[in-house]
Amino acid sequence: MSGRLLIAPSILSADFANLGREIAAVEHGGADLIHVDVMDGHFVPNITIGVPVVRALKRVATKPLDVHLMIEEPDRYIEDFVAAGAHMVSVHVEAVPHLHRTITHIRKLGARAGAVLNPATPALMLEDIAGDLDFVLVMSVNPGFGGQAFIPHSLEKLRRVRSVLDGAGSSALIEIDGGIDQSNVADVVAAGANILVAGQAIFGSSDPEAATRVLRASANQLVGG
Ligand code: DX5
Ligand code: ZN
Numbered sequence: 115m116s117g118r119l120l121i122a123p124s125i126l127s128a129d130f131a132n133l134g135r136e137i138a139a140v141e142h143g144g145a146d147l148i149h150v151d152v153m154d155g156h157f158v159p160n161i162t163i164g165v166p167v168v169r170a171l172k173r174v175a176t177k178p179l180d181v182h183l184m185i186e187e188p189d190r191y192i193e194d195f196v197a198a199g200a201h202m203v204s205v206h207v208e209a210v211p212h213l214h215r216t217i218t219h220i221r222k223l224g225a226r227a228g229a230v231l232n233p234a235t236p237a238l239m240l241e242d243i244a245g246d247l248d249f250v251l252v253m254s255v256n257p258g259f260g261g262q263a264f265i266p267h268s269l270e271k272l273r274r275v276r277s278v279l280d281g282a283g284s285s286a287l288i289e290i291d292g293g294i295d296q297s298n299v300a301d302v303v304a305a306g307a308n309i310l311v312a313g314q315a316i317f318g319s320s321d322p323e324a325a326t327r328v329l330r331a332s333a334n335q336l337v338g339g
Contacts, residue, residue: 119303119333120146122180122289123326124313125171126162127260133167134174140316143326147180147202149291149311151260152195154185157209158258165194172199180309182230182291184257185209189216196223204228204251204289207239217246228289232257233265237274244282249309250275254302255292260313264293269305276306296332303336 123145128136137148150168155161171179178201185191188205195203203220207229210216220227226248229240233253240250252275254268272288279286289309290302299310312329319325 117337119307119337120287120309121326121330121333122147122149122309122311123316123322124149124151124260124291124311125317126151127313127317128322129317133171136317136322137171137175139323140326141175141177143323144330145177145326147178147309148175149180149182149313150200151313152181152183152185153258156186157206158184160258165191165198168195168200169198175199178202180204180289182251183209189219192216192220193223196220196225200225202226202228202249204230204249206230206232206257207235208232213243214246217243221246221248230257230291231271231275233268233271237271237278240275240278241282244279244284244286247279247284247286249287249289250279251289251291252307253292254290254294257292261318262293264295264298268292269301272302272305272307296328299329299332300336303333 123140153160153162180202181200203225217227228249230251254264255262287308290307291311294312295315316322316325
């Protein structure tokens, strides 16, 4: 595992009429990934982005697209999302009956595969799949909307996930998603987070490029890089 922390702005809170400009801004600010929240109105109450938008994002983004699928039956769409340009694809443990098959499928298609845990889903759910994962996404809010408050128990969840991964000899990265801002970044990193998703903290600010730079600087300071 690299010591470097990755910053992944979530475009859920971006100006959808100007996605190209918004992405360029956070890339200038030091974003490592572009986090794309796909919601279907079934697995979560909200509807957001689909395959054609990911394809369009791929044309303008210079950083890898990190596609977070908050949808039922994700297996039906994974191939299309990878073909559209997804570099990382994560699926919710709660949404797939055959997680090993789904993860294997994502990797076979050439993308990085991640498993996502809702706040109420125990870290132990990953015990027997840990060795097959490229990353784990820990939800620190209930998925569906940007701008929600960070759930404090997520710190304990991060530690438990790291311990499950270490127990399996896995160097998979841990991504934290939901309510991340300057006030909790040090805590989540200390608890084991390697990839920091931030929506509102970046695109809710009047200057997303500067907000990315601030988060980037705190992250660098935390790992001494
Ligand atoms: C929530 C999404 C998040 C969200 C994060 O369901 O998965 O990626 O955009 O946004 P903030 O940082 O505003 O909580
Ligand atoms: Zn997300």
